[in-house]
Amino acid sequence: MRRSALGPGGEFDVIRRILGAQVDASTRPEILVGPGDDCAVVRAGPLALTIDLAVEDVHFRRSWLGGREIGYRCATAALSDLAAMAAKPIGVLVSIAVPAGAATLAEEIAAGVAEAAAACDAVVLGGDLSGSPGPIVVDVAAAGEAVDPVTRAGARAGDELWVTGRLGGAAVAVAAWNAGQPLPDGARAAFVRPVARTAEARWLAESGALHAAIDLSDGLAADAAHLAAASGVAIVLDLPLVPAHAAVRTFAQDADRAAALVLGGGDDYELCIAAAPDALPPLVARFEQRFGVPLTRIGRVAAGAGVSGIGADGVRAPLAPRGYSHFGRNDA
Amino acid sequence: MRRSALGPGGEFDVIRRILGAQVDASTRPEILVGPGDDCAVVRAGPLALTIDLAVEDVHFRRSWLGGREIGYRCATAALSDLAAMAAKPIGVLVSIAVPAGAATLAEEIAAGVAEAAAACDAVVLGGDLSGSPGPIVVDVAAAGEAVDPVTRAGARAGDELWVTGRLGGAAVAVAAWNAGQPLPDGARAAFVRPVARTAEARWLAESGALHAAIDLSDGLAADAAHLAAASGVAIVLDLPLVPAHAAVRTFAQDADRAAALVLGGGDDYELCIAAAPDALPPLVARFEQRFGVPLTRIGRVAAGAGVSGIGADGVRAPLAPRGYSHFGRNDA
Numbered sequence: 001m002r003r004s005a006l007g008p009g010g011e012f013d014v015i016r017r018i019l020g021a022q023v024d025a026s027t028r029p030e031i032l033v034g035p036g037d038d039c040a041v042v043r044a045g046p047l048a049l050t051i052d053l054a055v056e057d058v059h060f061r062r063s064w065l066g067g068r069e070i071g072y073r074c075a076t077a078a079l080s081d082l083a084a085m086a087a088k089p090i091g092v093l094v095s096i097a098v099p100a101g102a103a104t105l106a107e108e109i110a111a112g113v114a115e116a117a118a119a120c121d122a123v124v125l126g127g128d129l130s131g132s133p134g135p136i137v138v139d140v141a142a143a144g145e146a147v148d149p150v151t152r153a154g155a156r157a158g159d160e161l162w163v164t165g166r167l168g169g170a171a172v173a174v175a176a177w178n179a180g181q182p183l184p185d186g187a188r189a190a191f192v193r194p195v196a197r198t199a200e201a202r203w204l205a206e207s208g209a210l211h212a213a214i215d216l217s218d219g220l221a222a223d224a225a226h227l228a229a230a231s232g233v234a235i236v237l238d239l240p241l242v243p244a245h246a247a248v249r250t251f252a253q254d255a256d257r258a259a260a261l262v263l264g265g266g267d268d269y270e271l272c273i274a275a276a277p278d279a280l281p282p283l284v285a286r287f288e289q290r291f292g293v294p295l296t297r298i299g300r301v302a303a304g305a306g307v308s309g310i311g312a313d314g315v316r317a318p319l320a321p322r323g324y325s326h327f328g329r330n331d332a
Numbered sequence: 333m334r335r336s337a338l339g340p341g342g343e344f345d346v347i348r349r350i351l352g353a354q355v356d357a358s359t360r361p362e363i364l365v366g367p368g369d370d371c372a373v374v375r376a377g378p379l380a381l382t383i384d385l386a387v388e389d390v391h392f393r394r395s396w397l398g399g400r401e402i403g404y405r406c407a408t409a410a411l412s413d414l415a416a417m418a419a420k421p422i423g424v425l426v427s428i429a430v431p432a433g434a435a436t437l438a439e440e441i442a443a444g445v446a447e448a449a450a451a452c453d454a455v456v457l458g459g460d461l462s463g464s465p466g467p468i469v470v471d472v473a474a475a476g477e478a479v480d481p482v483t484r485a486g487a488r489a490g491d492e493l494w495v496t497g498r499l500g501g502a503a504v505a506v507a508a509w510n511a512g513q514p515l516p517d518g519a520r521a522a523f524v525r526p527v528a529r530t531a532e533a534r535w536l537a538e539s540g541a542l543h544a545a546i547d548l549s550d551g552l553a554a555d556a557a558h559l560a561a562a563s564g565v566a567i568v569l570d571l572p573l574v575p576a577h578a579a580v581r582t583f584a585q586d587a588d589r590a591a592a593l594v595l596g597g598g599d600d601y602e603l604c605i606a607a608a609p610d611a612l613p614p615l616v617a618r619f620e621q622r623f624g625v626p627l628t629r630i631g632r633v634a635a636g637a638g639v640s641g642i643g644a645d646g647v648r649a650p651l652a653p654r655g656y657s658h659f660g661r662n663d664a
Contacts, residue, residue, distance in 0.1 A: 095471045
């Protein structure tokens, strides 16, 4: 790998500090040209590419997150998209806009991006910096090798639907912050330090059992609807099986509110997976031991369209998407 | 290529309209998974990756540009980075943030991004949309195949320095807008419709003569300094040879102001190239006939460091970087 020296200029000092803080890319044979040139150049098999934007007061508030946490969270959102394809992360590019005079904040954000990348064995390949006359903006593009990509489109009638981890913790944090209430244990961490399930996805993909996957950024109900639409199938959730984050039980006053947080709360970045029937049960114990998070069957794939849920009373009803929509009504 | 169907939701309606308007990616064998899934997946040789951020009232004003022009210009900035590596563009990912209720503006921006991509035979591979509590934000990541990437680091003492096109036109537009003066002919087009020199770069790279390249986004003086630093060489500009945009001659009151616009004005997106001595002169006529823009020798590469300029009086003096710095003083 070559790393280009940078000319003089304040912006480049910031970039230099950012690049100096990250994992040494020179040890990585897949990186032909590293940060600092017009482009980075990577050599890989098929490459999965995604981009994820976070805007202050839309995706986060400065009173909720420090600079490093802002960067960590936004990069994890992009890396989570790689996980949803079972791709092996290689690197990220990050654009950061901060108010004039806030170069230190930009550095903190970049350090958080680099930390999230390193957590997935990836590096920062480059970036762009700007002043902002308004909100902090962080936009992360992520690239990873996807030799055998798992898409949203491969779910088949008869498949089982699974989810990693427990849902609703990040939504509890947002709801408590917005209500001015104290945060239950674990809620802040769920929002601030989500985990991109890249290792989990690749381990599961190697089993050959994964037919389709999506990461839960908009909330289970909305993301299951995307999976169903992409695959041309119906999804039937067994609602009592959907694993709730412990903070949901502490925070929610009643079952309806708990369901709204678990089904409609975005930002969990867990994976929702359609797998061949009976393929995952033999793997659950090893998965949970290896990764320390539950892997839970939450429903099934059927012929048809849309998402429905079967409640504790055994009644099946259509599930309205409750995901966060920046341009529409927010049902969550 | 597979294109995933998208579930319901207002944000997805916008994405659908954007994707429907672009070049059909299904005819491109290098695109394994197209827009609409968690990631796009492309298959290529070594892949050049870059990202370029544009923020309203930092990089452009709404009174200067329409939505489509905003998107076109930002995408061209990223595609220009691919040109600077002599990479073959494949696709772009775009993140767009606009004020609430401005979904039509987001669509116009995305249409401009798609138009710029199509101009380089690339497609829109995906994107992200958000509301913004403040400025319009457009961030474009671009990917292109770079089998034999031309970096900033390959210039050698003895090389000739060349530039495509004419410089300073975009800087005249910004200066005239800021001064409330009428724009000279061609200045608006230079700012609004820059051309990513991807075809030009690949044609020149095939000659084998290119040792190093950089695109002029910060201005010739600043970008030449980056090239010099990356290559560990000095650059000596023959200032009377640097080709000025016609609008500079109309607009500038004196030679100093003209020099500031030509050497310090960013946003031209022309290429500055270090080439083997005597390699390009035999190609100039064919280049100019094929691409309709001049290819001009503007100086040479020498042992040492930094950038200096030889004026019409034959006196050589160091050239201060005049490029735009978002975090520093702007000397332009």
